[in-house]
Structures are given as C-alpha cells and as structure tokens.
Amino acid sequence: MANRGIKQRGQQQVEDVNGCSRPADLAVLQSLVTEMLLALGERPARNGLLKTPERVAKALVFMTQGYHRDIDHLLNGALFPIEYDEMVIVKDIDFFSMCEHHLLPFYGRVHVGYLPNKKVVGLSKIPRIVDVFARRLQVQERLTVQIAETLRSKLNAHGVGVVIEARHLCMMMRGVEKQNTIAVSSSMLGAFRSQPQTRQEFLKLIRRGSVADSD
Numbered sequence: 129m130a131n132r133g134i135k136q137r138g139q140q141q142v143e144d145v146n147g148c149s150r151p152a153d154l155a156v157l158q159s160l161v162t163e164m165l166l167a168l169g170e171r172p173a174r175n176g177l178l179k180t181p182e183r184v185a186k187a188l189v190f191m192t193q194g195y196h197r198d199i200d201h202l203l204n205g206a207l208f209p210i211e212y213d214e215m216v217i218v219k220d221i222d223f224f225s226m227c228e229h230h231l232l233p234f235y236g237r238v239h240v241g242y243l244p245n246k247k248v249v250g251l252s253k254i255p256r257i258v259d260v261f262a263r264r265l266q267v268q269e270r271l272t273v274q275i276a277e278t279l280r281s282k283l284n285a286h287g288v289g290v291v292i293e294a295r296h297l298c299m300m301m302r303g304v305e306k307q308n309t310i311a312v313s314s315s316m317l318g319a320f321r322s323q324p325q326t327r328q329e330f331l332k333l334i335r336r337g338s339v340a341d342s343d
C-alpha cells in the first residue's frame with residue numbers, strides 16, 4: 129500500500145503561466161555541465177563523458193520546452209461550440225516533469241474533468257496542455273493548479289477538477305528514500321468545488337483502474 133501525501137489546493141493565483149520568451153542557451157548549458165562534472169570530481173575528457181555535456185544540455189532543453197509553448201496557439205481552432213453539458217473526463221494522462229528544488233524528475237498521471245459551458249476542447253489537446261506545464265521546472269501543486277486554471281479560463285467551464293498522482297525521484301533516490309510514496313494533489317474549481325456530488329462523481333470516475341489501485 130502506498131503512502132499518500134494529500135494536498136488540496138483551491139482557487140488561487142497561478143504564477144508563471146506564460147513561460148519565457150527568451151530561448152534556451154545550449155552553449156552556456158553545455159559548458160556548465162562540463163563545470164559540474166569537474167566539480168563532482170569527474171574527468172570530462174574521458175571517453176564516456178566526451179559527449180555528455182552536449183547530451184545533457186539537449187535533454188534539459190527538451191524537458192523544459194514548455195516554457196516556450198503558448199496555450200492560445202495550442203488551442204487555436206480546437207475549441208468547439210456544443211450543447212453537451214455532462215462532465216468530460218480525460219484520465220490517466222502520463223506526464224514527466226522536473227522538481228524545481230532538486231532538478232530531478234517527478235512523474236505520474238494526471239486526471240482532468242470539466243463541466244462544459246457551451247464550449248468543449250478537442251480531447252487530444254488536454255494532454256498537450258498538461259505537457260506545456262509539466263515540461264518546466266515545477267512543484268506538483270503548482271502544476272495541478274495551472275492546468276485547472278487554464279482549462280477554466282480558456283473554456284469558461286462551469287467547473288474543473290484536476291488530480292495528479294506522482295512519484296518524485298528526489299524522495300526516492302535521496303533524503304527520505306521513500307520508494308513507494310505517491311504524492312496526490314488536486315485542484316477543484318467552480319462546480320467541482322461548490323457541489324460535493326459533482327466532485328464525488330469525478331473522483332469516482334477517475335478512481336477506477338487508476339495507478340493508485342494497482343499498488
């Protein structure tokens with residue numbers, strides 16, 4: 129049975145939604161990785177490490193590409209008018225992010241639900257919205273709130289619920305070394321916050337077959 133840290137976040141100001149307009153600097157990253165290898169006591173000139181600074185720099189840029197993605201651009205042409213007013217759920221969205229405290233990965237699944245208000249978004253766009261925010265330096269709680277607030281504001285939805293279950297390598301590989309801890313965070317907005325039955329329906333629908341049950 130996994131340990132759980134449950135964190136609830138409600139309506140709050142979301143910081144840093146807009147990312148960064150300055151492009152990543154591969155050359156600087158590369159030389160910093162060389163410095164880091166030296167500082168760790170390694171020999172960057174040995175065979176196995178020759179291309180490591182270049183690889184690490186490229187990997188870091190890839191894993192933080194969300195800073196340079198624009199939500200409005202992503203949603204352009206993907207919002208559709210509709211009369212449907214039942215809950216829409218997309219669950220088990222895999223994500224990979226990096227904690228901003230240790231620059232180590234955290235990863236898991238995101239579950240998203242919303243109550244449409246005359247407008248829906250193409251289903252394939254929801255995992256891409258998750259990626260825009262996951263592929264940045266993050267803390268799990270902020271990632272949760274940014275996804276929820278973005279959906280609420282772009283869709284003008286009656287309510288939005290987001291639940292994230294994640295494992296953090298900074299907890300698994302160092303410090304407390306809790307291998308089986310899953311951190312769970314949630315953000316409930318609008319009807320998902322004010323109406324217990326809406327929230328319960330969402331939680332019931334995402335629970336079936338979730339990663340939590342397979343532990």
Ligand SMILES: [Zn+2]
Binds near residue numbers: 228229298
């Ligand atoms: Zn961390």
